[in-house]
Amino acid sequence: xxxxxxxxxxxxxxxxxxxxxxxxxxxxxxxxxxxxxxxxxxxxxxxxxxxxxxxxxxxxxxxxxxxxxxxxxxxxxxxxxxxxxxxxxxxxxxxxxxxxxxxxxxxxxxxxxxxxxxxxxxxxxxxxxxxxxxxxxxxxxxxxxxxxxxxxxxxxxxxxxxxxxxxxxxxxxxxxxxxxxxxxxxxxxxxxxxxxxxxxxxxxxxxxxxxxxxxxxxxxxxxxxxxxxxxxxxxxxxxxxxxxxxxxxxxxxxxxxx
Amino acid sequence: xxxxxxxxxxxxxxxxxxxxxxxxxxxxxxxxxxxxxxxxxxxxxxxxxxxxxxxxxxxxxxxxxxxxxxxxxxxxxxxxxxxxxxxxxxxxxxxxxxxxxxxxxxxxxxxxxxxxxxxxxxxxxxxxxxxxxxxxxxxxxxxxxxxxxxxxxxxxxxxxxxxxxxxxxxxxxxxxxxxxxxxxxxxxxxxxxxxxxxxxxxxxxxxxxxxxxxxxxxxxxxxxxxxxxxxxxxxxxxxxxxxxxxxxxxxxxxxxxxxxxxxxxxxxxxxxxxxxxxxxxxxxxxxxxxxxxxxxxxxxxxxxxxxxxxxxxxxxxxxxxxxxxxxxxxxxxxxxxxxxxxxxxxxxxxxxxxxxxxxxxxxxxxxxxxxxxxxxxxxxxxxxxxxxxxx
Ligand SMILES: Cc1ncc(COP(=O)(O)O)c(C=O)c1O
Numbered sequence: 019x020x021x022x023x024x025x026x027x028x029x030x031x032x033x034x035x036x037x038x039x040x041x042x043x044x045x046x047x048x049x050x051x052x053x054x055x056x057x058x059x060x061x062x063x064x065x066x067x068x069x070x071x072x073x074x075x076x077x078x079x080x081x082x083x084x085x086x087x088x089x090x091x092x093x094x095x096x097x098x099x100x101x102x103x104x105x106x107x108x109x110x111x112x113x114x115x116x117x118x119x120x121x122x123x124x125x126x127x128x129x130x131x132x133x134x135x136x137x138x139x140x141x142x143x144x145x146x147x148x149x150x151x152x153x154x155x156x157x158x159x160x161x162x163x164x165x166x167x168x169x170x171x172x173x174x175x176x177x178x179x180x181x182x183x184x185x186x187x188x189x190x191x192x193x194x195x196x197x198x199x200x201x202x203x204x205x206x207x208x209x210x211x212x213x214x215x216x217x218x219x220x221x222x223x224x225x226x227x228x229x230x231x232x233x234x235x236x237x238x239x240x241x242x243x244x245x246x247x248x249x250x251x252x253x254x255x256x257x258x259x260x261x262x263x264x265x266x267x268x269x270x271x272x273x274x275x276x
Numbered sequence: 277x278x279x280x281x282x283x284x285x286x287x288x289x290x291x292x293x294x295x296x297x298x299x300x301x302x303x304x305x306x307x308x309x310x311x312x313x314x315x316x317x318x319x320x321x322x323x324x325x326x327x328x329x330x331x332x333x334x335x336x337x338x339x340x341x342x343x344x345x346x347x348x349x350x351x352x353x354x355x356x357x358x359x360x361x362x363x364x365x366x367x368x369x370x371x372x373x374x375x376x377x378x379x380x381x382x383x384x385x386x387x388x389x390x391x392x393x394x395x396x397x398x399x400x401x402x403x404x405x406x407x408x409x410x411x412x413x414x415x416x417x418x419x420x421x422x423x424x425x426x427x428x429x430x431x432x433x434x435x436x437x438x439x440x441x442x443x444x445x446x447x448x449x450x451x452x453x454x455x456x457x458x459x460x461x462x463x464x465x466x467x468x469x470x471x472x473x474x475x476x477x478x479x480x481x482x483x484x485x486x487x488x489x490x491x492x493x494x495x496x497x498x499x500x501x502x503x504x505x506x507x508x509x510x511x512x513x514x515x516x517x518x519x520x521x522x523x524x525x526x527x528x529x530x531x532x533x534x535x536x537x538x539x540x541x542x543x544x545x546x547x548x549x550x551x552x553x554x555x556x557x558x559x560x561x562x563x564x565x566x567x568x569x570x571x572x573x574x575x576x577x578x579x580x581x582x583x584x585x586x587x588x589x590x591x592x593x594x595x596x597x598x599x600x601x602x603x604x605x606x607x608x609x610x611x612x613x614x615x616x617x618x619x620x621x622x623x624x625x626x627x628x629x630x631x632x633x634x635x636x637x638x639x640x641x642x643x644x645x646x647x648x649x650x651x652x653x654x655x656x657x658x659x660x661x662x663x664x665x666x667x
Pocket of ligand 1: 359360361385386387388389463464465504505506507508509510511575576577621623624649650651
């Protein structure tokens with residue numbers, strides 16, 4: 019059975035379009051707004067929504083998402099609460115939802131229990147930046163059993179061997195990290211991104227989406243030209259917190275560019 | 277056993293960007309540890325620069341005072357820069373050089389590992405940046421100045437608890453960003469594979485020496501080893517050479533203001549298994565898997581997790597883990613200079629505090645070796661402040 023994410027990419031491919039994947043932190047700026055933000059993202063043309071799970075020590079994130087996590091934690095947001103919230107949001111929308119979480123909250127929840135509860139709630143996929151496939155054998159087999167997509171990451175430093183391994187372990191899409199760096203860093207637009215995506219495509223027909231550092235419609239457009247989708251996080255989180263009235267226009271601009 | 281694991285603990289839980297660097301490091305380390313040239317260069321620097329072998333000192337007045345087992349001190353405080361940390365930092369700086377890196381970075385809590393890394397950078401000619409929490413910069417101001425003198429840049433980390441774990445987060449973020457030309461000199465037997473193995477390798481010289489020295493002095497092995505456990509590198513360094521022998525071992529964590537207060541860094545007494553900063557081990561965490569803030573009077577022990585091999589030695593009961601409170605450590609910090617003329621680091625004072633508890637109950641024929649991991653000069657100002665004197 020296909021997941022919602024796979025269905026979405028299949029129809030995008032058929033239409034010759036690229037995926038717009040916004041990221042928001044659950045509970046930032048407060049828990050009350052997350053549901054309406056998700057619906058707004060969908061209205062503005064998002065194809066997949068990446069929901070951040072706050073963690074005390076987000077080592078792959080830059081200051082913008084670090085601070086968003088701190089705000090969310092201060093609201094008492096937990097992984098358990100997020101799964102419950104997704105179940106209730108599922109009554110209003112069918113948009114594919116991916117959780118982006120560090121591994122320890124999942125480990126503490128219990129791999130098996132987490133996969134079961136998340137899948138039952140209507141979560142479609144998970145991205146765990148500090149869980150490479152080498153450490154995820156059991157997690158992957160649990161997730162396969164529940165049709166929860168495991169999205170793993172590749173980076174500019176990835177060797178051929180890693181590309182093969184990560185592409186094979188990924189389901190839904192492969193997440194290509196645009197740079198050696200953390201979220202919110204400055205994007206370097208050079209040929210290397212295109213070249214690496216080419217290498218991934220050479221060994222896998224799964225969709226490849228680019229994230230990290232994409233913050234403007236121009237950059238999003240350039241990324242959409244070489245990938246199957248574009249993930250935008252810090253720039254959206256920043257807009258939500260500093261210029262909420264400009265959010266809708268910003269999202270529509272990104273959608274148009276992709 | 278699974279590669280990179282000690283029983284159930286260890287592994288390599290890091291972002292994909294770093295995996296190739298860890299593989300490269302693993303290979304470089306394995307090559308170096310089989311390379312006669314590398315080993316000879318290391319041996320020579322250990323001898324002529326660090327000042328090894330460090331003495332094993334029979335603390336006769338402390339022994340008299342405790343009225344029990346004979347207490348020996350392994351004098352890592354006499355290493356160049358004042359702690360065992362240079363054993364590892366120098367070795368890793370040499371590895372970085374071999375790998376062709378031009379810059380090394382490190383986290384530091386007490387500042388000792390930062391000073392050691394800055395020193396390693398200085399004699400290998402590498403650039404050096406040190407991450408340190410602002411709270412630790414306050415309590416270890418002397419070491420901040422030393423690092424700067426040694427030519428390192430000290431980058432303050434004003435996030436989270438502003439201590440060691442936050443400095444490690446920032447180091448990992450820097451490494452992720454600059455991985456092609458930078459090596460991350462992790463300061464303890466922690467983090468993703470192969471760090472726990474590499475750091476143990478460079479620190480094991482402590483136990484190898486101590487074994488020879490005690491046999492020379494007493495014609496037999498000791499009954500107990502005691503070491504403080506932050507991440508666990510000085511403890512692993514001492515214990516490793518004795519693991520196959522009938523020698524009791526005690527690891528001493530920071531009990532802070534007591535386990536019930538919640539203000540401590542006793543991972544075995546108060547934590548549970550988790551995955552943090554690259555590996556699976558015991559972790560102080562809440563029900564939802566978020567990491568708790570820790571407390572210790574000693575910056576070097578003030579950390580939420582512990583090296584994975586210690587987790588393994590804990591579960592297999594090969595090593596007994598206990599803790600000393602701030603109060604007990606401060607008492608030991610004053611006792612040792614009074615009876616032996618040695619000011620211990622606050623970290624090492626936790627190990628002394630355990631000797632004070634253990635020795636009186638043992639026979640006069642029993643032998644304890646305490647790892648005196650560092651000297652206390654760096655802590656004098658902090659302790660004076662606690663006692664109400666500004667210096
Ligand atoms: C003197 C001294 N001892 C012990 C430690 C704790 O580290 P580890 O447990 O790795 O030996 C430190 C750390 O800063 C230290 O400076």
